[in-house]
Amino acid sequence: MIIVQLIHNTLSIEGPLVIAEVPRALEEIERRLQAFKGKELDVDLSGVERIDSAGVSLLDEVTVRAAHRSITLRIRHVPKHAREALKIFSSRGRMEPTGPKRDTFFVRLGEGVVNMGRASLDFLYLIADTAYFSIVGLVNKRGLRKGEFVNQSVLIGMNALPIVALISFLIGFILALQSAAQLRQFGAAIYVADLIGIAMTREMGPIMTAIVVSGRSGSAIASEIATMVVTEENDALKSMALHPVRYVLVPKIYAITVTMPLLTTLSVIIGILGAMVISITYLGIGPKPFFEELRTVLYLRDVLTGLAKSFIFAWIIALVGAYYGFRVRGGSEGVGRVTTASVVASIFWVILADSLMGLIFYFGQGVEY
């Protein structure tokens, strides 16, 4: 049990000055420091039985606090056993940070704005590099990873088939169910075909496919590239005069450009089938009238709109994934961080692009729906 006593202008500390006692000791001392502003104060350590690193730090801290209040503090009667501890553990005069300082919030905020500008520029460079090498790669296969196009097409396209099919079926099914209940009230049940046909082709098909592919392949692209950066594979490629964008990203761009429209088409068809299940079982409308109705509303233009979106989404997913992958910092924990960030970002940009394209297509062709 530590005892802190004040006699005249001497603060005497008695007992073990160890980690368990330090918080209380600091409180006691702090309370008494108040009265000594601008005066002199001695600290008598002769009664200290034991002292550990926390005890020494306490003394350092008290010295600093005293100095802040212009108190002249003298530490006296340091027992023999405590001298060694003071020598080893004292941080006085060594607390000045030697390494670069962490910036304050506002500095970081300012830097954040500057970085954002730089980040957009980096992204533009990435787009430029990718576009350039993608076009060059069509005629010159050199510098591309061998066998990677087929490999990636399987990874991005084939392996996503089941999940895209399942989700699209459920979306078509559930949209049909919700709208059927409403439409039936007006005796307009057959319009389920119009509604789901248009919705799946123009919106839900491309979007749902993009979200699934973002989660599966966008994240895979980000983590693969990020891993290559942190393990110096990226540097190794450059040292072999290979451009990482060309070698790693371009085959993926080709693969995703081919597979996304296919996946989207599949999604649309299965979504419409999902709606048809509802129309047969719940509305009593057979496949024949359903498809005839569909044919009257679905134009080539709708199909092309959906496909155009799927290309744009494909490039967004691949580029955002790659962008996050290339800008990884730190070691393996950085890989996890950018992977997560890339998925969130690519879904955001997909939805933003979808809205923009929705507006463009809507106003671009005159309002005629």
Place this chain on the structure above:
Amino acid sequence: MATEIVKVTNLTAGFTPEQEVLKRVSFTANEGEVTVILGASGCGKTTLLKHLIRLYEPRTGSIRIFDQEITGMDEPEFNTLLRKIGVLFQNGALLNSVSVEENVAIPLEQHTKLSVDLIKRLVHVKLRLVELEHALHLLPSELSGGMRKRAALARAIALDPPLLFCDEPSAGLDPTTTAALDYLMLKLRDELGMTMVIVTHVVPSILRIADKAIFMDKGQVLFSGTLEECRSTGIEKIDRFFAEG
């Protein structure tokens, strides 16, 4: 006078404006010699090596390789130069998704017009040189640390480059593997006349392979000269380095 293959003059570099990782670094590496860069970890050895292959842009200074200034050289020209340089990175940096064989084949496929058969044969030769012919079809993740380094070395020398850069080839390896790797390096120097710049801080390894030594400390060159001179400088830091191994 020996031909200077690498000549760095007053190289200054850093990652942030206020930080200088390399301070006016100058050194040369002569043809057919092993030049070792040593110094405590964090002193800038890797950064220096990466500047030599333009992974980073220097702030000031000149880097001449094969008597050509590489700072400011245009991309295609530098890529041609890179084909004469093999690089072994600190952790091997093999592509993890493809086999050892394919890793070693990359430079051959990308930079030569050799037929597939010939490439296979050459890959085999290089892997036999590093005693890894049995690991041909393994993935990098299935190799031990020492095997990975050796596979990476096979890839680095795939094109028979006259100049080889190695970043800590023997870090984390046991003494026997280290010795084997060192003798392999010496064989490359003696039989192919390769010029090498090797970063390392493994003392026994330095004693075996170094012709010249550059001692770095906190981004500066503390000493450069022959290995014998380096061991008798009387500079405390260097003596301590050799004494403590």
